[in-house]
Amino acid sequence: MRLPVAVNLTAPEADVRLAAFSVEAAGALFVALDHADVWAHIPGPRPASPTDLATLLTGDETRRQALVIHARGRVAGTSSYFFDHGAPEGVEIGATLYAPALWGSGVNTAVKGSMISAAFAAGAQWVQFRTDERNGRSAAAILKLPGAVELPPLLESEKIRSDGTVRTSRMFRIPRPAT
Numbered sequence: 001m002r003l004p005v006a007v008n009l010t011a012p013e014a015d016v017r018l019a020a021f022s023v024e025a026a027g028a029l030f031v032a033l034d035h036a037d038v039w040a041h042i043p044g045p046r047p048a049s050p051t052d053l054a055t056l057l058t059g060d061e062t063r064r065q066a067l068v069i070h071a072r073g074r075v076a077g078t079s080s081y082f083f084d085h086g087a088p089e090g091v092e093i094g095a096t097l098y099a100p101a102l103w104g105s106g107v108n109t110a111v112k113g114s115m116i117s118a119a120f121a122a123g124a125q126w127v128q129f130r131t132d133e134r135n136g137r138s139a140a141a142i143l144k145l146p147g148a149v150e151l152p153p154l155l156e157s158e159k160i161r162s163d164g165t166v167r168t169s170r171m172f173r174i175p176r177p178a179t
Contacts, residue, residue, distance in 0.1 A: 018114065032098075079096040094130060128173045155168050
């Protein structure tokens with residue numbers, strides 16, 4: 001399993017489309033995500049500009065593949081694949097952020113389903129998720145994904161919340177379905 005994963009989501013019935021992140025999308029993405037509630041459970045400082053957001057979403061392309069989520073005809077969010085060279089049999093999906101107007105709309109379900117399917121098609125033996133222990137909405141959404149099981153929590157001392165506390169993450173995994 002390696003990045004990039006060939007994700008191809010165009011769901012006209014849900015008016016959802018995924019595309020590779022590009023610096024050109026940073027301005028529209030910054031506007032879509034410019035809400036305190038979006039960043040409440042994300043460690044580190046909230047991006048103050050489109051340039052800050054682009055810096056956050058780019059970097060080592062062998063470890064992260066950032067995507068832009070288009071919904072209802074506009075840039076609406078982002079999600080990423082994270083690859084750990086120490087665990088090459090799987091991939092993590094995370095850093096998923098949406099404009100609040102889309103929370104509970106079904107867009108996340110369509111996006112995650114497509115990303116999970118693409119990861120398995122690329123050879124992943126498992127797909128992993130993590131969320132802040134305080135983010136019950138995210139944990140509930142992950143547990144609705146077919147096959148998701150919760151793993152023991154993980155204290156992540158390098159992840160400091162905006163309130164200065166150390167983050168504990170709830171961990172989840174979906175094993176590759178038997179064929």
